[in-house]
Amino acid sequence: MVKRALVTGITGQDGSYLAEFLLNKGYEVHGIKRRASSFNTDRVDHIYQDPHVDNARFNLHYGDLTDTSNLTRIIREVEPDEVYNLGAQSHVAVSFEAPEYTADVDAIGTLRLLEAIRFLGMEKTTRFYQASTSELYGLVQETPQKETTPFYPRSPYAVAKMYAYWITVNYREAYGMYACNGILFNHESPRRGETFVTRKITRGLANIAQGLEPCIYMGNIDALRDWGHAKDYVRMQWMMLQQHEAEDFVIATGVQYSVRQFIVWAAAELGLTLEFVGTGLDEIAVVADINGNKAPGLKVGDVVMRIDPRYFRPSEVETLLGDPTKAKDRLGWVPEISTQEMCAEMVREDLKVAKRHALLKEHGMDIPVCCEG
Numbered sequence: 001m002v003k004r005a006l007v008t009g010i011t012g013q014d015g016s017y018l019a020e021f022l023l024n025k026g027y028e029v030h031g032i033k034r035r036a037s038s039f040n041t042d043r044v045d046h047i048y049q050d051p052h053v054d055n056a057r058f059n060l061h062y063g064d065l066t067d068t069s070n071l072t073r074i075i076r077e078v079e080p081d082e083v084y085n086l087g088a089q090s091h092v093a094v095s096f097e098a099p100e101y102t103a104d105v106d107a108i109g110t111l112r113l114l115e116a117i118r119f120l121g122m123e124k125t126t127r128f129y130q131a132s133t134s135e136l137y138g139l140v141q142e143t144p145q146k147e148t149t150p151f152y153p154r155s156p157y158a159v160a161k162m163y164a165y166w167i168t169v170n171y172r173e174a175y176g177m178y179a180c181n182g183i184l185f186n187h188e189s190p191r192r193g194e195t196f197v198t199r200k201i202t203r204g205l206a207n208i209a210q211g212l213e214p215c216i217y218m219g220n221i222d223a224l225r226d227w228g229h230a231k232d233y234v235r236m237q238w239m240m241l242q243q244h245e246a247e248d249f250v251i252a253t254g255v256q257y258s259v260r261q262f263i264v265w266a267a268a269e270l271g272l273t274l275e276f277v278g279t280g281l282d283e284i285a286v287v288a289d290i291n292g293n294k295a296p297g298l299k300v301g302d303v304v305m306r307i308d309p310r311y312f313r314p315s316e317v318e319t320l321l322g323d324p325t326k327a328k329d330r331l332g333w334v335p336e337i338s339t340q341e342m343c344a345e346m347v348r349e350d351l352k353v354a355k356r357h358a359l360l361k362e363h364g365m366d367i368p369v370c371c372e373g
């Protein structure tokens with residue numbers, strides 16, 4: 001029997017990698033995409049299958065986590081064996097700007113899905129994965145953070161995700177559902193959204209190296225994160241749904257670095273040695289040395305990074321470090337790609353795009369460059 005999976009957030013970073021992974025495992029994959037005024041399926045276009053062809057195993061449905069009847073109808077039609085709830089307003093800083101929407105999508109959206117499964121009488125047959133987050137630990141109560149570490153959320157996003165975490169646990173306990181939380185620490189890739197810090201750095205520095213923009217503006221570069229690769233993490237999302245009993249797992253690398261260190265690595269991949277000068281809001285990063293020919297747009301002494309207070313958060317998560325021992329011991333999961341390798345891959349991919357944009361610009365085309373985030 002071919003297994004059927006329904007993935008919310010399929011157009012996002014994780015959704016696209018998970019869809020590839022599940023297709024490779026032989027699944028029929030259904031995804032929920034939002035209606036937008038322009039195409040929003042870039043990350044899954046390469047696995048798109050013509051729905052007019054018989055036995056297409058990749059199907060997209062219009063929907064939204066704020067729409068109960070729509071979710072219920074899709075679940076009834078698809079009858080999924082597994083639901084992966086990856087859809088979310090996932091940007092922490094944006095959640096301070098749009099707290100109510102974030103709660104509606106991230107918290108109540110999760111309840112809507114669980115309740116639809118229960119309402120349709122599928123609670124004993126459909127397995128449910130909830131994309132929980134290390135942001136739950138917020139103001140950390142213990143280091144490293146593991147499954148038993150108390151939560152202390154520090155943003156509307158994290159508070160909404162805390163509701164989603166507990167409602168998932170509650171449906172497991174109340175209705176015997178196979179429902180579990182993956183408490184995932186930050187994970188990145190060349191497909192990472194452009195306004196998250198790693199991608200903002202790799203894309204921004206690649207653009208600067210090609211002379212497309214002068215400088216990146218950053219927030220708290222002393223923040224410490226445990227960054228893994230999204231490809232490693234979606235494998236674990238699937239593994240969590242294949243067990244005898246539903247349980248919650250922390251997924252992390254067990255190593256942390258600062259945002260500043262990530263900037264240094266990304267610059268090094270472009271042949272640049274940086275010197276950080278000044279402190280606080282006046283800190284800048286200056287090019288101290290250049291090797292190779294990846295950065296024709298720069299010379300020694302150029303400033304490539306400045307601090308802009310607009311990127312500080314009203315309440316910040318300063319440090320996160322996960323302990324993935326349970327995932328390793330119980331499921332044999334270990335991350336295969338290191339943070340530094342991932343950074344290099346992201347820079348290489350962003351450099352390809354930047355070079356192409358530089359070429360277009362040279363031939364008189366106007367290239368929009370935006371690095372808000």
Ligand code: NDP
Pocket residue numbers: 008009010011012013014015032033034040063064065066085086087088089090091105131132133134183184185186187188193
């Ligand atoms: P992305 O931001 O890349 O993707 C989010 C997805 O959710 C997109 O497909 C987006 O659609 C969709 N979405 C947003 N709002 C709605 C809505 N109202 N209804 C339906 N779908 C919606 O996130 P990631 O792939 O990085 O993360 C996946 C999940 O994992 C998220 O829930 C995130 O909070 C969580 N998480 C992520 C971590 C990370 O480091 N990446 C770590 C821990 C948890 P569209 O493309 O149209 O915007």
Ligand code: GDR
Pocket residue numbers: 090091092093132133134135184185186187195196197198200217218219220221223224225259311312313316317318373
């Ligand atoms: P995070 O990721 O908030 O951890 O949430 P993000 O990459 O946005 O920030 C990481 C850290 O970097 C600091 N920072 C900046 N962040 C952004 N975006 N832009 C900047 O200019 C900047 N300068 C410094 C931030 O303050 C923060 O400390 C991500 C999301 O994917 C969530 O959905 C997920 O749940 C968590 O990871 C785990």
